[in-house]
Each structure stands twice: as C-alpha cells, then as structure tokens.
Amino acid sequence: MPAVRSVDWQWENATAGAVAGLATATFTHPLDVVRTRFQVHDGRTSMLPAYRNTPHALYTITRLEGIRGLYAGFYPAVLGSTISWSLYFYFYSKAKQRYLKDRKELTPGLHLASAAEAGALVCFCTNPIWLVKTRLQLQSPLHQIRPYSGFHDALITIMKEEGWRAFYKGLLPGLFLQVTHGAIQFTAYEELRKVVVNWRFDKNERTSGTADNLLDSIDYATLGASSKIAAILLTYPFQVIRARLQQRPSTAGIPRYVDSWHVVKETARFEGVRGFYRGITANLLKNVPAASVTFIVYENVLNMLKLARRDY
Template sequence: MSSNQREWQALRNLLIPVQYNHLVAGITGGVTSTLVLHPLDLLKIRLSVNDGRLKSRPYYHGIKNAIKTIYKEEGIRGMYRGVTASCISAGASWGFYFYFYNSIKNWMLDGNNQITLGPWNHMLAAAQAGSITMVLTNPIMMVKTRMCLQYADHYMNIPTYRRYTGIIEAFRKVYKYEGVGGLYKGLVPSLFNVSHGALQFMIYEEMKDWYYVRTGNKKLSHWEYLGFAAVSKLIAASATYPFQLVRARLQDQHQQYSKLKEVIKKTWKGEGIRGFYKGMTAYSLHVTPNICIVFLIYEELAPSD
C-alpha cells in the first residue's frame, strides 16, 4: 500500500465510523441553549470589555446595572442583539466539537469499545477537537462578539465601517477593511482556551467512568448527566476564563489592539488581576444552565458509546 493510500485509509478510519448523530446533537443543543440563554451571554461579553476607557459605549457597574441600562436604552431587543450570529456560532461550535471529539475517540479506540481511554487520552481528544473547531468557527464567533457589542444609537460614534446591521454586512465589512486577519482576531487566545474544553471533557468522562464502575449501570439519569456536566463546566470555566476575556477584547470593534500582548499588558496595568475576570459572574450564571441543556440534548440524541 502506498503512503497516499495509507493516509487516505487513516482519514477514513478517523471520520467514517462516527455517526452524524453527534454533529446533529451538538448543533441542536448549541442552538437551543443559545435561544434560551443569549441575554446572559451578551452580558458576559459586554462586561468582559467593560474597562471604562471609552465614551463610545456605556460603562456598567455590575450585572444589575448592565441589565437596567440595556433595557432602558435598547429595550428588550437589546438583550437579544447578536442572537442570530450567536445561534450559528454555538450550533457550529458544538456540532463540530462533538463530531470531531467522537471521531478522534473512535480512532484512538480502533473500534474496541470494551476499553476505556483514561483521563489523558480524553483530554488529548478534546484538545484536538477543540483546536480544529476553533479554526473552523473563529470568523463567526468574531462576528457574534461584534454584533453583541452594537450599543444604542447615541453611543455609536464610531466609524461607519465598524457598524453592522446584520451578519452578512459584518462579514463583508470586516473582510473589506481588516482582511482575512480581521476574521481571525482572537484565534490565539481561543486556541489557548482549548484547555477549557479539554479539562471539561476529561472531568466529565472520568466522572461517567467512575459512575459506571461503581454502579455497573451505563445509562445515566437526566439528573446525573446534568450534575456531571455542570460540575465539569464550572471547574473548567474558573480555570480558563481569562482566555475568553482576552479574546473578546481583541475582537471588540470599539478598541483596536495591535496584538495579544498589548491586551494583557493594558488589562493588567489598568485593572489588575480582577480585570481578567470581568464578566465572570454573568458567565457563571450562563454557563451552568447552558452546558446542562447542551449535554442533556446531546446525550439524548447522540448514540451511546
């Protein structure tokens, strides 16, 4: 067999055995959770960039003040700014993530479902799946961030090429004025944030394996799925949140940072260590029900391993 044939066979072995239920389940869970919880995600993004340096947007004094200000100045629609881009982003991210994660696990197992991978292989599979997913979805995630950062009209004293009426216009303007690099702003911290998914899935899989060994039952109840998903997500979120904050600030159309180092330096100098955790409370309120919805739908729709 030639080297090209071996490479093609390896690719077939990686992708073909995995059922597309994983992809569909991930998309369904991501879109459903976003429709329910988008306002909390928007609060997290706006509070993440809430450094008080610019007059081109409001400064929020915590979650309650942010909710009150957004409702007063933008109405209930303001809480759903960017929801379409957010649904596309979440659906694509979770769909690709679950698909590649299970593809890589299948390849590691080489078709033998009687063995367990162990924590490090679970982490490795999750990290590889996360890296592929981030590269594929960064442009829509960047557009989502910018759509969420469209404030009330009287705050929009920024150049017209950084104002967007919809997703298509956002893509068009970013590509026209910032090039392909503009669509991939925030990719580096996103790749660092792959550790979030890797840590989360390692903990989640290990908790399930522990449960299987202890009880001999390989079918968890809904409450057990929810509990394992919530605990694993909160631990991972607490450890890796600064990567998400830095990504949001790099993608922010109201401030232009030249590079990652500048964001870290200015955040540290102006806000200290607490600056890297702005929006963490809103994120915690969002991420727990979010991951519960995603994992519950995923475990119901995807085939059991």
C-alpha cells in the same frame, strides 16, 4: 442486527451536538451579551454604558436598547454555537474512536488529547463567526461609527474596511481557549461520569448494563454543570483577551489592542488580576445551566438515535 459503522456514529454525535448547541444559545443569549460587554469594559474610554452588576446590565440594556439589545448578535451566536457543538462532538467522537483501536477504554490523558484536538479544529472553523458576534453585541446607541445592520452587513463591512485577516483577530487566545476549555470540560465530564457509574452500581451490575441506562437527565445535568465550572475558572482570562482583541477599531481605524500580549500588559497594569475575570458572574449564570442543558439534550438525543438504529 446490521453492523454499525464508525462514521455513522460520528454523524449521530454531530447531530446530537448541533441540537444541543441550538437549544443552549436560544435560552442564554442575553447573559452572553452582558458577559461580552463586561469583558471589554476596562474602566477607561468606552462607548458602552457602565454597568454595576449583571442585573443592572440587563436592566440598562433593556431600557436603552430594548429587547433587541439583549439579543444583539443572536444569529451568529446560534449559527456559531450550532456549528461548534456539531463539529466538536463529531471531531471528539472521531478522535476517541481512533485512540480506542487498541484499547478497551481511554485514559484521562487520551480524553484530554481527544478534546484538545477537537477544540483546535473547531476554533479555526468558527473564529470569524465569533468575531462578528462580539462586534454586534458591543454595538450601542453611544457608538459614533455606523453600526452593522446585521450579520451579513458585518461580514461585508469587515472585509471591505479591514480585510480577511480581521476575521481571525483573537485567534490565538481563542485557540488556547478552545483547546484548554474543551479539554478540561470533557475530561472532567468523562471522569466524573465514570465515578458516578462506579459509585452507584457494583461490579456485576456494571458488566450487565451500559451508561445509557445507568444515568438519567439529573446525572447528565450535574455532570455537565460540574465540568463546566472547572473549565470556566481555569480558562476565563482567555475569553477576556479574545473579546478585547475582537473589538471594532475606532473611526480612525486604530485597534484598541494590538495583540494578545498587549491586552495582557494593559489589563494587568490598569486592572490587575480582577480585570481578567470581568463578566465571570454573567458567564457562570449563562454557561453552567447551559452546560447542563447541553449534555441533557446531547445524551438523550444520542440515546434516541441509538434506539432508532436498533429498531431499524
């Protein structure tokens, strides 16, 4: 059997991650729109309707804007999700392999470092895409500013009106979010994965088998959901801060928030702790099942690629 080069496995991880990200974004986008609109609704002047809860938001958006409103920003969401997951799994796998050079297995700290490194790299690559997605999702019939007609129009308009630096608004909270969220999620996933394998099989069976055949799709779904809940609860305020920074400036070109600290002060002053968790219900409804789907697809696609390589 031919030797497997590490770079081949890295690209297989990237492929599995890309497929997983595409599947996730396709089925959960309406909840992403609702979450984003809740995040920026600070109870003061707003060009968005007021929503009572997630079902009311879904109903109101459909009534006022049609199905198209529920899929505002879908193209950059799919593009960003696909690129992010692909790059994340690629960088994460590459970091783990580097740390594994002189070790039999990684410690929780090294899993954390691998995930943090991957998150930081992905954030720098994808922030402009997420900014455009946020802006498209926040457009509504109540806006007086000329709406973006789509992804490419948004890119051109932002560059023309605000300059290239605008594409990196929200980068700082986005960086904290990517590093901490991914680190917590992947560390929890890896450690819970070990617990499940160790609990299900005794020592002799573990030495003769691998995680590829010890876990099934239900296990991957449960592990993915559990790790996602932990990550969301601990990092959600960063999402609110980023979304508020990425809003489109007013007709006078004045941004609603100057920087991350301004968001923190104003949110704490007018809304309290609750303000930092606006939209979390929609976020959980979107991301917990999405995490399950993502890890089911990722693990199964990766196993298929491994089988195909063995057959080859």
